[in-house]
Amino acid sequence: MLERTHLEILTAIKEHGTLTKAADALHLTQSALSHSIKKLEAQLNTAIWEKKGRELRLTAAGECIQSLAIRVLPHFSHTELLLDQIANGESGSLRIGMECHPCYHWLLRVIEPYLSRWPSVDIDVKQEFQFGALGALQNFEIDVLITPDPLFTPDIQYTPVFGYEHMLVVSRFHPLANHAWVAPEELINEVLFSYPVEPQRLDIFSQFLTPAKCTVRKHKIIETTEIMLQMVAAGRGVCALPGWLVEQYSKTMPIKSVRFGEHGIDKQIYIGTRKHEEQIDYLNDFITQAQHART
Template sequence: MDLRQLEQFVAVADTRSFSRAAERLFMAQPPLSVAIRKLEDEVGVALFDRGPRGVMLTAAGQAALGAAVRCLASARDVAIAAQAAANGETGTLRVGFIGSLTFSLLPTLIQHFRGDHPQVRLELSESTNEGLLGMIESKAHDVAFVREPTTHPAHLTFMTVADDVFCVAMPAHHPLARQRKVRLKDLRDQDFIGYTPSRVGGLHAAVMHLLHDANLSVKVAQEAVQVQTVVGLVRSGLGIALVPSINAEFMPNDVVFRPIADLPASSRIGIALAYHEQNANPVLPRFVRNIQDTLQLESRRR
């Protein structure tokens, strides 16, 4: 039997009439009668008692009716599920992010998306810029939040989601902590906590570019990969560091953050959403649009 036969059976059962069922199904009555006979032959029992006043379900037909209705509903669910997945309303999205983003922007963006798309499963994982870009290129991740500046492979799309600037992180007892703002020349010959070099750029490249343009030499005492690790080393009294200002309000109280008064415009940093231009995951366009809408909403609130 097929779904068409079940639809015909349910129509006859509902209307108790072959003629009225045929009208509902937009078909002639004789072919409908033949189809029901074939269905009865297939199941091996009579489904209807046929009489001058119409047709009535037999006991077997009554039992079959419930099963037929459920079967048709399940078939509709199959179509609905397939359409929802094709439209990106359901499915899975693999999202990578840099660790320092968990203190600021990421929770807001993820909460908004989950609120609007509760049937989408998000798989989140933390890594470095280099690791994230590699996973986007290999399509092990669908999308990633990466720190800028970074390399931009031609086949990847980058969408800026946050602009930022460097500020100076220092122990609370540091002499520069008494100043409301710090000038770049104040950093000269300071013990410095830097970032581990990466082949894709990132914060190490941005800091080195800034120091070079300012003709500053610093004594790099330690290096670390993540912003929170750098701040932890500052907290330990090992030196000062340049860190993204977006993270400052989420860091320990015994670390002081000061803006840089003469920071050149060319030293701007930020966060970008990166994804492969050939990624066919139908959830991805919905995620990108949702991020854009959330950022616009947050901008209006400010």
């Protein structure tokens, strides 16, 4: 019945729209591609696609198969990559997804010694995820997820790496700079800078402002840590970052960190991996080194 070839064909049709382009993408002849689907249609006794001019459109049955392809084909590709690496005597590859923007500075201290210990392991770091990397981990697009906000699921194992306190960052000359802690209502006239993350997933909102039914005067997005802190140092607004990162930058910039509320906001960085891959040595060693890397 269903074979991997069918999944690849329907995925190519969905992506390219025409038989010609799909055949070219799969390095097959149009007749071979068409024959394969006609044979499947005969077995299933239902149409898989229908022609609309020069384009092909998947039927309900075709969409159902293509939905399966989205879930299954990445597993094939990942396993084939591992098998190819084994056959060629290579250790593997480690694709790291980052949901923690400021953790990039910490990650550099992990990767440097790791590359020396594992010279045959290729590393790729993907930072484009905005709290959407869990799906990428489940779909084999990445191998490791670094996040301060784990979404626990049965198929993912999260390992705590290090804890820290989330802090408000202000200019050294800001009225709040000498406060031991800040109350939510003291930020209502402030401009808040943050990374491009949904407000409901930002701790300053979810754990501090929103429960107190407060907000800031203006919320602006800045993608880079350095520019964000330059803006804060210039008195243009405030931001929220891990305390260890603020401590590093405060050595060269006129900024200070202030606790959120009397008790603060405690956070933890986790590394997420797929549960059935705990036996991979180079992956486990990455977690071990990450746990021992100093912030």
